Amino acid sequence: MKLRVLEDAASVAIAAADLLGERLREKPDIVLALPTGRTPVRFYQELQRRYASGALGLGRTRAFNLDELMIPPSDPRSFRSFMEQHAWQKIGLARERCDIPNGGAPDLEAECRRYEQAIANAGGLDLAILGVGADGHVAYNMPGPLTLPTHVVRLPDGLAASLGIDEAARPLRAITMGLGTIRAARELLLLATGESKATAIGALERGQLDPQWPCTYLAPHPALLALVDAAAQPSGIS
Numbered sequence: 001m002k003l004r005v006l007e008d009a010a011s012v013a014i015a016a017a018d019l020l021g022e023r024l025r026e027k028p029d030i031v032l033a034l035p036t037g038r039t040p041v042r043f044y045q046e047l048q049r050r051y052a053s054g055a056l057g058l059g060r061t062r063a064f065n066l067d068e069l070m071i072p073p074s075d076p077r078s079f080r081s082f083m084e085q086h087a088w089q090k091i092g093l094a095r096e097r098c099d100i101p102n103g104g105a106p107d108l109e110a111e112c113r114r115y116e117q118a119i120a121n122a123g124g125l126d127l128a129i130l131g132v133g134a135d136g137h138v139a140y141n142m143p144g145p146l147t148l149p150t151h152v153v154r155l156p157d158g159l160a161a162s163l164g165i166d167e168a169a170r171p172l173r174a175i176t177m178g179l180g181t182i183r184a185a186r187e188l189l190l191l192a193t194g195e196s197k198a199t200a201i202g203a204l205e206r207g208q209l210d211p212q213w214p215c216t217y218l219a220p221h222p223a224l225l226a227l228v229d230a231a232a233q234p235s236g237i238s
Contacts, residue, residue: 001224003205005233009193012227013042016129016191017050019225023127023187029060031119033128033177034087035139036065036079039191040131047091058092062122064115065100066130066139067176069163070152072104077164101150101175112150112175125185134196136203136213140176143212148180179217187223190215192232201226202234 006012023030034040050056065079073080080100088098099118105111119125130138137143140153147153153174160172182188192201200215204226207219218224 001205001207001219001221001226003201003226003228005228005230008229009039009042012191012193012229013046015227016043016189017046017056019189020047020127020129021050021056024057024061027126028057029062030126031062031122031124032064033125033130033182033185034063034065034083035129035131035191036067036082037131039193040129041086042193043129043191044086044091047087051090051092056092059094061093061097063088063093063098064119064122064125064177065098066128066182067174068101068103069165070103070108070173070175071165071169073102078103103175108152108175112152115150115175115177116181119181125181127187127189128182128185130182130188130190130218132190132192132197132200132204132215134200136200136215138179138190138215138218139182140174141179141182141214141217143214146179146211146214146217148178150175150177150181179214183218183221188218188221188225190218190224190226192226192228194229195231197228197232198234201228201232205234 068079071078101115102111155172157170160170165172203213204215210216
């Protein structure tokens, strides 16, 4: 694992966009895993700026979202809605080359298998761009027993509440890439900003595998780069 500590969240977004730009020059038809959440918003804003200026070309890229909530796709809280607002065509991705789990699929196990097969048919992930939760979750691989392929997970009520899901609609479930799918990517780029992420980054940096800190299962990957801002820097690391 390589850890780069940058000044602030804006610097993390710029460094992440720089790395993606380098990989695109090497392989214009790169296959990406893309995140949602607060942390990548600045990253997507930086990609929008570069796309608008003609400095970024993602037209040949394939993109797979890390996860999706099991709510109607048209719901503004869905990750499909998030990607339409912040990424996808706004950063120059061809919409037909973007895939996301269908949280409304009638057969969820079949949808998980479909998603795994779609990634395999694309040649596997070249670069997985990831966030991390304060509790160490990656995508929606939550603390506790691990499931390696794409799977359905029940989300904690506190997390559901943070997503704006009212009590009547809980328990909330999601479809997520498993850690096995993510770790099979040829390269991992993890973004973390804010003081609340420092403990998770510290656990990742120590590299001791712990199912209560799912992010630690990324540590053995031979091409893992973590970009963190100063607030997310673990204590004792300079």
